[in-house]
Amino acid sequence: MRPWQAGAVWGEVGAVALPRDLDLFALEGALWVASRPVGVPAYDFAFERFFACRRPYQRPTEVTAVGRLGAPEDYPATWAALAATGLRLVNDPAAHERASELPAWYPRIQALTPRSRWYEAPPSADEVEAAFGWPVFVKGARQTARHAAGLAIARDKPAYEALRASYLADPILTWQACVIREYVPLVPVGPGTPGKVPASFEFRTFWWRGALVGAGRYWLDVPEYRWSDAEARAALAVGAAAAARVDVPFLVVDLALTAAGRWVVIECNDGQEAAYAGVSAVALWRAILDHEAAAL
Ligand SMILES: Nc1ncnc2c1ncn2[C@@H]1O[C@H](COP(=O)(O)OP(=O)(O)O)[C@@H](O)[C@H]1O
Ligand SMILES: [Mg+2]
Structure with a gap:
């Protein structure tokens, strides 16, 4: 339900509270945003400096909001915890995963992206060679290790073997499923x-x-x-x-x-x-x- 719509059901005072550090507001009265700055300038945005941000005393019991909360470690759990307070993030857990x-x-x-395969853990060099040849691009199912080249690009078999060892020791990569991609110049x-x-x-x-x-x-x-x-x-x-x-x-x-x-x-x-x-x-x-x- 949009915030300005007539007939919006407004919550009781004392309806389930949101986490204290979460700022929920209606942007220009037209779009709910749930914001929590994360301290990264390329991510945070001072909504108030550019838009009217209304924070009704009594919010509707059910709202759909865009979350700008950083990247929760467990999105489905965060989504469910917020949904229990009446706040649904616009991407449900299945959409978030897609x-x-x-x-x-x-x-x-x-057909629109470099050919890729994924594995529970980094495969052997022989498997990669058979499936792709060299070079390859390596990343976790979600992300690289902050774009580190040595953990993403393997030009030949020895380079891949070194990358594989580093992958397994890297705190960003090791918990992710491993993706091998065709290296596209x-x-x-x-x-x-x-x-x-x-x-x-x-x-x-x-x-x-x-x-x-x-x-x-x-x-x-x-x-x-x-x-x-x-x-x-x-x-x-x-x-x-x-x-x-x-x-x-x-x-x-x-x-x-x-x-x-x-x-x-x-x-x-x-x-x-x-x-x-x-x-x-x-x-x-x-x-x-x-x-x-x-x-x-
Ligand atoms: N298959 C590929 N071949 C060549 N370069 C790639 C390939 N995939 C990604 N890159 C380059 O590496 C960068 C980082 O990869 P990306 O998949 O975006 O990782 P992250 O999720 O960490 O941003 C991309 O912005 C692109 O320039
Ligand atoms: Mg990227």
Whole structure:
């Protein structure tokens, strides 16, 4: 139920309380947001500086909200705990998984993204060689180890064997299912940061209920790069197809241009957990509000 709708059921005073550090407000009276700053500038956004944020004394007993709470360790548990207070995060646990875990989104967009396989733990070098050859891109089902190149790119068998040992010892990677991907050369954009995966011509896009609401560059530690109108059209056609197939209320799709001139999906993410990267947060929330207004 939208906050301004007549007939919204308003809670009793003393209805189940939300966690104290969670700020729940109606953005421009039109969209509930549940926010908790995490201390990361690329993620946090000072909503109050740009939008009217109303915090009704008595909130409706049931609301659907966009969460900007960081990345809970156990999303289904967090979702259920908030739902028990009457607050439903816009991506339910199944949608969150489709957005966040490669094994959940990959089957839906296989033709749009580098060929991938996943394993409970990093497979042997022989298995990787048989399935992919070299080089390969390695990551957890959810993420890399903060883009560390030595933990993501293996150019040959000895390099993979070293990577595999480091993977098993790495606190970010070892608990994740292991994903091996075909290594696809991408169009480079400047030197990037030493020790990190090379920066490429890559863009982050946000999709709200299937509609594009934000796009901007993915890499910020390189000189600014932009796409032409023609490049944007080609990239966004791939993004729109991916968004439709992954089918998540608030979704992020990262798109990169390959050296062969094709736009591919690098990964999907939950829009609630994603950093803004080069996307203007003000424009993003404005576009979501406009979309909600048009849907009335
Ligand atoms: N299959 C691949 N081939 C070549 N480069 C890749 C491949 N997958 C990812 N990359 C590069 O590595 C970067 C990090 O990978 P990504 O899957 O986005 O990990 P994370 O979830 O940690 O951000 C991407 O932004 C892209 O530039
Ligand atoms: Mg990424």
